Amino acid sequence: MSSSCIEEVSVRDDNWFRIANELLNRAGVAINGTAPSDIQVKHPDFFKRVLQEGSLGLGESYMDGWWDCERLDLFFTQVLRAGLERQLPRHFKDTLRIAAARILNLQSKKRAWIVGKEHYDLGNDLFSRMLDPLMQYSCAYWKDADTLEEAQEAKLRLICEKLQLAPGMRVLDIGCGWGGLAWFMAKHYGVSVVGVTISAEQQKMAQARCEGLDVTILLQDYRDLRDQFDRIVSVGMFEHVGPKNYDTYFDVVDRNLKPEGLFLLHTIGSKITDNNVDPWINKYIFPNGCLPSVRQIANASEAHFVMEDWHNFGADYDTTLMAWYSRFLAAWPEIADNYSERFKRMFIYYLNACAGAFRARDIQLWQVVFSRGVENGLRVAR
Template sequence: MADAASRLKSLVEQLLGVPLPVRIRAWDGSTAGPPDAPALVVRNRRAVRRLLWKPGELGLARAWVAGDLEIEGDLYVALDLMSTLVWERGEDARSLVQMLRDPRARAAVRGLVKVAGVPLPPAPPREEVRRSRTRLHTRWSDRRAISHHYDVGNDFYEIVLGPSMVYSCAYWEDGGTLESAQRDKLELVCRKLGLTSGQRLLDVGCGWGSMAIHAAREYGVSVVGITLSQEQASYARKRVADAGLTDLVEIRVQDYRDVADGPYDAISSIGMAEHVGSERYLEYAEDLYRLLKPGGRLLNHQIARRPQRDESAYDLDEFIDAYVFPDGELAPLGTTVTQLERAGFEVRDVESIREHYALTLRRWVADLEADWRRGLALAGPGRARVWRLYMAACAVAFERNRIGVNQVLAVRTPESGESGLPLRARTWGTG
């Protein structure tokens, strides 16, 4: 086909009813669109077939993961330009049937079918996880989901996360490094929890052990860290041993629902609650409440989505669910606070650090891109492309306030009403 790019651009704009904000570079070498904009490189006709059979975010993701689509130019600028189409207009393009209700859209689809060739649905990339809608957040399904995301390989995560090996939002100041920003985040959590020597801390979703090591080394607390990832646990145990902290830190492969050796003086849950699920969240909050002693504190660090007018219509992010965090769910901040209070907690402080996560994600992407060849060798091309796209897209989502991240400090306030918190907010300590 001569000048496939112009044909694609015209048909897609006819289908969507708006101009494309990016250039198109097609498999025949032709280009069309704004000359100074990043280019969406359509490497083959299969990419078009993927989008026809699954319009919107998931079709784009499948084509990206398979290598059928690429971005030429600034990835963040391209994602920002395309975000309105993917996040807003894409809601109306969930299925081919919906598009075919409009006569102009039907004509555009017929044209795209001619461009794409034989209209058979391509198989999804092997990295895609098929989601079971019937039994979510059982112990088995949660282990499977956590293994998919975290057992990519510790060497791969070392590339992305750097020496801190902390896989959650850092706490930045101007001119700081990723390592110092992650140390500052761990220190902030410890201060909010009011940790003192001799206390017991439960770190739920302990990852590669960074929070447990920091709390034990800097505050002299006894820490139990739990994770469902075997690879994380092995790595964390070695770090604990290398730090000479085996007398203070225990790393377990354990579900939070199975922890039975409370009470603890404090609980940290950093970037874990997104995996719990809306149906299980109250149970999660009640379990943590049960594990705390009266006066104990919980620091819940969690990503939140913006609330919708009709919450019953909320659906999971298709790309994230299929390729990144299977069965993961984001809740509005108000929902999280309500569930913690229903479990018995007194919520004492909420701090939004949304912009900090955008900065963190951009640094992770830069780290991966800087060692891209090794990342490909360690994780495979498809998985490496998943991580690059999801981290860059999430950075844009945080920057545009589509999602946020919050630290919620809650207390199991005793019957006396003495919370143990300082009179002046955010001085922390023990009051």
């Protein structure tokens, strides 16, 4: 790295710069370089802050305007493929957070409502512009789709076909979001749907969306459910359940599913078994979230169900997130007065960091179908 680059950011301690430069070189990222994935450093304490604080320092310093990058998605893809996140020192606060996740139940009934208030209640003005018309805030299915709308509808149809929905069935949607899936199932498959959410904003919009259909939207914790359903589906909610509650979650599904029923779980997942909590995502995007692993899902479900099918299309989440990012930027002038510039940088960082993580195959997206044992097996749609 040339001395002029060092002088540009007035580096106060050459050691912090040297260590950061060495790490970034392993990922093919230059400091103040010209490639789209290179970072442009604007504050002299950037290197020290990131090396001392890890993921939290990297994200917060971006929100504070300490650095920029033309293509954050490429930056994160390269950094994660090189495994740099495992080479950063773990900040003491991160260590405490991970220890707390192992000891405490961060997704207890009382704490479960936090993510609803802090993320999903941000404002329908944002999500209605960023997402597709049915407001699917989960991975789309791009196998035969060219647009976000087509890909999200393909995902909804895929779920319905995997569940083998038929008119007259009762379906439970755990974590129903803004009601898009509930509407789709009731409208196109003639089923009766009960949706559950912990977001008041989502409940209001879901109720309005599903007016006139056989759909009920409840504002309550999933653990309070006691009913009987032919089918149960849960999309993008298991990430908020937490390892301390995986057994309880499958107990609840088992308790509410009829003997011949099917259950479909759609969740982001981690390729390793750990308390997979990114400190920046935990603080700013999804409080108390945690990504499950294959082992954790298998251990929690094996006492209850036969795992009929496991489908990974995590690479499609990269395409989904970049579509959301494009729509977010296009919509920003319309909603800018409702949010701060720091919020804008936070959301840009969030969407691009996640896209890079899926592109690097660092995290996955699974649809898992469970039964209590279908005679002659289950032929699952693709």
